[in-house]
Amino acid sequence: DTAVSQTPKYLVTQMGNDKSIKCEQNLGHDTMYWYKQDSKKFLKIMFSYNNKELIINETVPNRFSPKSPDKAHLNLHINSLELGDSAVYFCASSPAGTGETQYFGPGTRLLVL
């Protein structure tokens, strides 16, 4: 069984559209994250939720809105897509605790044309 899953795996869309990426984890973890990986492979945190509560919100345009309906799901909605949003988006989850491992999903490759 997949521990952290994301849908869709690939997303190609036009500028100005609105799209959503879904993430689910079956590990029973309390904390979930969204990371963005740019074309140079650099990874940066976007958001983090703990038990459905937002705890990290980095400097991200407010066109990006995370939603956590329950602690097993963290979705990412993006409004008015721009060319610069093209990237790979990774969802992750972990138990609480500094030494705990974060488990990553397979990524969603977003291309904005």
Added chain:
Amino acid sequence: GNSVTQMEGPVTLSEEAFLTINCTYTATGYPSLFWYVQYPGEGLQLLLKATKADDKGSNKGFEATYRKETTSFHLEKGSVQVSDSAVYFCALRSGANSKLTFGKGITLSVRP
């Protein structure tokens, strides 16, 4: 704030060569340190980790030792294989619900 610095890449080695990938960090408090690996077209997987000073993480022949005095967590492998070709990320985490702070990643290519 927290930061992780990795050596510049890419790195190309012949099979069975010795590998060292340098990683140094700056952090408040007592961070945990991680190496993640990303194989082509895949997500990130934990390779190894260390949660306190002088701990050594090891997995699949890779090792890294948490050196607080030099704020380093260098990754080593005695004999690399073609299947080790991937992008390697050093990362740290400081705080119970905190994010991972990643280095820039380094691409390793191993030639047969």
